Amino acid sequence: MDMGLTGARVIITAGAAGIGREIARAFRAEGAEVAVCDIDAEAVAAIDDPGIRAQVCDVGDRAALRDFITGSAQAMGGLDCLVNNAGIAGPTAKVEDIDPGDWDRCVDICLNAQFIGVQAGLPFLRESANASIINLSSAAGRLGFAMRTPYAAAKWGVVGFTKSLSVELGPEGIRANAILPGLVAGDRIRRVIEAKAQRQGRAFAEAEADALSLTGLRSYVTQRQIADQVVFLASERGRTISGQAVSVCADTQALL
Numbered sequence: 360m361d362m363g364l365t366g367a368r369v370i371i372t373a374g375a376a377g378i379g380r381e382i383a384r385a386f387r388a389e390g391a392e393v394a395v396c397d398i399d400a401e402a403v404a405a406i407d408d409p410g411i412r413a414q415v416c417d418v419g420d421r422a423a424l425r426d427f428i429t430g431s432a433q434a435m436g437g438l439d440c441l442v443n444n445a446g447i448a449g450p451t452a453k454v455e456d457i458d459p460g461d462w463d464r465c466v467d468i469c470l471n472a473q474f475i476g477v478q479a480g481l482p483f484l485r486e487s488a489n490a491s492i493i494n495l496s497s498a499a500g501r502l503g504f505a506m507r508t509p510y511a512a513a514k515w516g517v518v519g520f521t522k523s524l525s526v527e528l529g530p531e532g533i534r535a536n537a538i539l540p541g542l543v544a545g546d547r548i549r550r551v552i553e554a555k556a557q558r559q560g561r562a563f564a565e566a567e568a569d570a571l572s573l574t575g576l577r578s579y580v581t582q583r584q585i586a587d588q589v590v591f592l593a594s595e596r597g598r599t600i601s602g603q604a605v606s607v608c609a610d611t612q613a614l615l
Contacts, residue, residue: 362594365390367489368435369593370428372418372476373445374411375402377545378495378582382442383411385586386593391440394431396424418445418472419464428479438483440593443473443494448547449509451554462509469513473520484533491593492528492535494521496604498611500539505615506555514539518604525602534601536592541608542570544579555615566615575610 369386373379374395380402383393387410396416397403406413412434416427432438449465450457473494484490499507500514517537524535542548556566571577588607591597 362389362590362596364590364594367391367439367593368432368437368487369393369440369442370431370438370476370480371395371442371444372416372424372472373397374442375399375406375413377547378540378543378585379442379444381582381586382444382589385583385590386440387411389590389594392435394427394435396427396431418476419467421472421475424472424475425479428476432480432483437486438480439487439489440491440493441476441480441484442589442593443476443492445469445472446495446497446513448551448554449507449513451506451551451558453506454508457509465509466513466516469510470516470520473517477524481528481533485531487533489593489595489598490531490533491597492521492524492533493589493592494535494537496521496537496539498539498541498606498608499614500537501604501606502611502614506558507614521604522602529601534592534598536597536600536602537604538585538588538592539604539606539608540580540585541574541606541611542579543585544581548579569615573611573613573615574608575612578609580607580609 374383375397394412398417403413418424446469450461496517497514499511500518504511521537
């Protein structure tokens with residue numbers, strides 16, 4: 360399906376692997392020009408699509424993140440969609456056992472980097488005829504998540520940030536939405552479940568089955584399903600959708 364994104368200029372943080380890489384591929388399939396950054400130098404080097412500009416960048420380094428977004432937008436001749444995808448799982452521990460430094464790092468990557476990204480991208484988005492900001496939150500941005508308090512706090516913050524951006528920037532024609540993935544199949548969720556199983560002294564299979572039992576569809580979602588939703592929101596077909604926290608989660612009802 361042609362989503363009307365040929366020639367669109369898109370920036371994606373953490374876009375060389377995982378969900379970010381799938382989002383980049385989906386935009387490229389629609390004819391968009393894409394710039395990605397990632398902390399993983401090997402993943403950046405492995406990108407072989409000439410339509411994707413890629414560079415190494417730790418979004419926790421605010422100056423480096425600003426430089427990446429500004430430089431990429433200038434190189435592409437503007438910016439139509441900013442996808443704030445970067446995030447980390449943070450620690451898995453009881454709240455009293457969490458190191459404050461680990462808390463700070465999780466909130467910095469999952470929430471503060473989105474603020475910096477928006478600040479850097481806004482001058483370019485204001486010049487776009489189809490401007491959108493898409494922030495990656497999580498099912499943990501609408502549900503409580505025991506032993507994952509830094510992550511949940513940051514992801515709830517993403518939703519509030521996004522809704523506030525929609526109100527503030529809507530009069531300028533810039534829409535802002537958040538995506539709330541559930542259990543996304545892949546190495547990342549496997550590591551999260553493994554860490555929780557270890558902390559609880561349980562087998563991985565048991566912890567995984569319990570997690571999936573709390574989804575209405577009893578299933579993971581895929582990276583491509585997340586990417587498809589992002590592309591739709593960025594397209595002309597999503598022009599009247601803003602301020603939304605869109606769950607793509609197989610009907611996740613609780614988190615363990």
